[in-house]
Amino acid sequence: MTGSSGPLSLDEAARLLDDLPERVLLAVSGGPDSTALMGFAARRPNPAGLVVATVDHRLRPESAREAAEVARAAAALGLPHHVLPWDEPHPAAGLPAAARAARYRLLADLSQRLGIGAIATAHTLDDQAETVLMRLSRGTGLAGLAGMRRAVTRDGLLLLRPFLAVPKARLVAACRAQGWAYADDPTNADPRFARARWRRHAPLLAAEGLTPERLAALAERAARTEDALQEAAGAALAGARQVEGTYAAAPFLEAPFEVGLRMLARACEAAAGRPVPQRLERLEAALDALRQAAADGRALTRTVAGTLIRLDRSGAVTFAGERLRRRGR
Numbered sequence: 648m649t650g651s652s653g654p655l656s657l658d659e660a661a662r663l664l665d666d667l668p669e670r671v672l673l674a675v676s677g678g679p680d681s682t683a684l685m686g687f688a689a690r691r692p693n694p695a696g697l698v699v700a701t702v703d704h705r706l707r708p709e710s711a712r713e714a715a716e717v718a719r720a721a722a723a724l725g726l727p728h729h730v731l732p733w734d735e736p737h738p739a740a741g742l743p744a745a746a747r748a749a750r751y752r753l754l755a756d757l758s759q760r761l762g763i764g765a766i767a768t769a770h771t772l773d774d775q776a777e778t779v780l781m782r783l784s785r786g787t788g789l790a791g792l793a794g795m796r797r798a799v800t801r802d803g804l805l806l807l808r809p810f811l812a813v814p815k816a817r818l819v820a821a822c823r824a825q826g827w828a829y830a831d832d833p834t835n836a837d838p839r840f841a842r843a844r845w846r847r848h849a850p851l852l853a854a855e856g857l858t859p860e861r862l863a864a865l866a867e868r869a870a871r872t873e874d875a876l877q878e879a880a881g882a883a884l885a886g887a888r889q890v891e892g893t894y895a896a897a898p899f900l901e902a903p904f905e906v907g908l909r910m911l912a913r914a915c916e917a918a919a920g921r922p923v924p925q926r927l928e929r930l931e932a933a934l935d936a937l938r939q940a941a942a943d944g945r946a947l948t949r950t951v952a953g954t955l956i957r958l959d960r961s962g963a964v965t966f967a968g969e970r971l972r973r974r975g976r
């Protein structure tokens with residue numbers, strides 16, 4: 648897929664979209680990638696379960712008109728369309744992240760209202776490459792290097808990125824070949840935003856061999872490695888469990904460090920009863936401290952991402968997170 652060039656063909660797109668569920672919300676900004684997603688999806692044998700949504704971030708004066716244009720294009724394809732305005736106050740700092748979070752929330756709310764269990768976005772191989780570069784620049788670990796996943800479940804909602812292995816140029820070419828009109832978002836080239844700055848470096852990096860394809864391949868390999876480590880950590884944690892929130896300490900101490908880190912993260916998450924953002928540096932420091940204390944025969948208490956971790960001298964390690972504390976443990 649990534650080696651071929653020219654417009655993405657109807658057959659290729661049909662294969663990529665084949666495993667989208669029947670009822671799916673298509674997130675369409677009106678740019679070329681998501682316009683192609685909408686155009687190709689509308690050609691599926693049974694398009695009746697498709698719904699299109701456009702978030703109007705209200706960041707640019709043209710945004711309402713662009714959303715209305717997507718509505719017209721969707722109607723021409725026979726697809727229902729919703730405009731979702733972001734009408735909360737916009738923060739001055741961290742605008743791209745806030746806009747992304749708001750977009751996700753608005754799309755998730757609509758899916759829930761309509762009883763749709765899946766959202767598809769049109770992220771491309773180039774988006775994946777930019778994501779990897781940006782995460783590298785922030786000092787990511789292996790999980791971050793894995794970039795975006797083709798399919799993830801978040802809050803019970805399936806998020807799908809069927810075009811994640813497709814170069815953006817092939818989607819732009821497909822829009823031109825199929826006569827699908829799209830808008831160009833000037834913020835994609837606005838140097839105030841990190842993603843746009845990285846995009847400007849892309850030709851320079853590619854000239855040295857660091858192409859979007861290679862970055863995306865790295866992400867795929869990292870994802871495979873991360874999944875294998877997670878599986879090993881899950882099995883080791885299950886084997887170490889004594890009662891809820893309490894585990895034998897030895898498996899945490901004897902596992903390879905990378906597996907131990909993930910065991911710690913999973914045990915914290917289980918104790919919190921929900922996914923909690925965990926800083927890699929904090930997990931690394933906590934595992935180091937646990938190992939040192941065990942080697943010295945000391946007890947230890949540490950907090951990681953709101954979870955109290957206690958290593959006692961009997962060889963048990965206890966995780967007291969929100970969920971268990973609520974139950975009065």
Ligand SMILES: Nc1ncnc2c1ncn2[C@@H]1O[C@H](COP(=O)(O)OP(=O)(O)OP(=O)(O)O)[C@@H](O)[C@H]1O
Binds near residue numbers: 677750767
């Ligand atoms: N305002 C929006 N409304 C609905 N979906 C959006 C919106 N902005 C982005 N998305 C979805 O998220 C994906 C990735 O967002 P990103 O900002 O990278 O895309 P974009 O530059 O708008 O790309 P595209 O060419 O599709 O429009 C898009 O392909 C689209 O599926």
